[in-house]
């Protein structure tokens with residue numbers, strides 16, 4: 001699991017590569033939480049999941065938890081370039097009700 | 113070649129082994145004729161069951177997880193067994209969104225197993241352990 005973060009105004013872009021599961025999600029959670037703490041202006045979370053090859057409930061729980069923190073700041077959650085399997089599990093978990101799906105990060109940044 | 117085969121794995125309840133378990137079972141399962149989506153389904157189901165053993169069965173402490181996979185003809189059977197805490201209310205545990213750790217988890221593991229596999233059977237006894245049996249059948253593409 002590899003990931004990197006990029007700040008764009010009020011948005012945090014998280015780019016993920018690999019598998020987000022019970023083993024890899026705690027560190028991702030910690031880093032996201034720390035970034036939200038140190039950058040109190042960050043409102044929106046853009047998850048670039050093009051390179052995410054696997055996610056299960058452990059990973060989704062972490063994403064949902066961070067979204068809840070942002071919700072308190074009036075933030076929005078985006079998934080960019082989710083592959084069909086990832087999209088399916090996101091939809092089954094109800095993420096289509098709270099998150100927006102897009103094909104490019106720049107589209108999202110324009111939309112915000 | 114016969115149309116039956118099986119594997120057995122025993123792993124310590126280390127979070128790193130969840131990826132190993134789902135990949136190994138998917139690799140074995142790929143001896144049958146699944147679509148790519150179906151192989152992903154199997155990976156998620158195994159990941160959920162093994163993660164549950166590690167998190168809930170053993171509370172992230174040391175323990176043994178046994179994994180068996182077998183097929184006869186088009187029917188794949190996967191068994192995940194732990195000797196941990198067990199589940200007091202098996203029905204409630206399988207409800208969508210039920211979790212004993214609401215601060216961290218969504219309570220969707222069993223939901224995914226049911227969604228992605230054809231059958232999921234849960235046997236559990238408190239302080240003895242939990243056995244999850246999951247079955248998935250290859251769809252006949254001709255029909």
Ligand SMILES: Nc1ncnc2c1ncn2[C@@H]1O[C@H](COP(=O)(O)OP(=O)(O)OP(=O)(O)O)[C@@H](O)[C@H]1O
Nearest residue numbers: 057164168169205211212217218219220221222242
């Ligand atoms: N192997 C197990 N041993 C003991 N308890 C279990 C086991 N598997 C599941 N449970 C119980 O069943 C509940 C529901 O499991 P489920 O996988 O659906 O949700 P979760 O693990 O709590 O959350 P999520 O899977 O979304 O991360 C768990 O919270 C736990 O109380």
Ligand SMILES: [Mg+2]
Nearest residue numbers: 057164221222
């Ligand atoms: Mg679970």
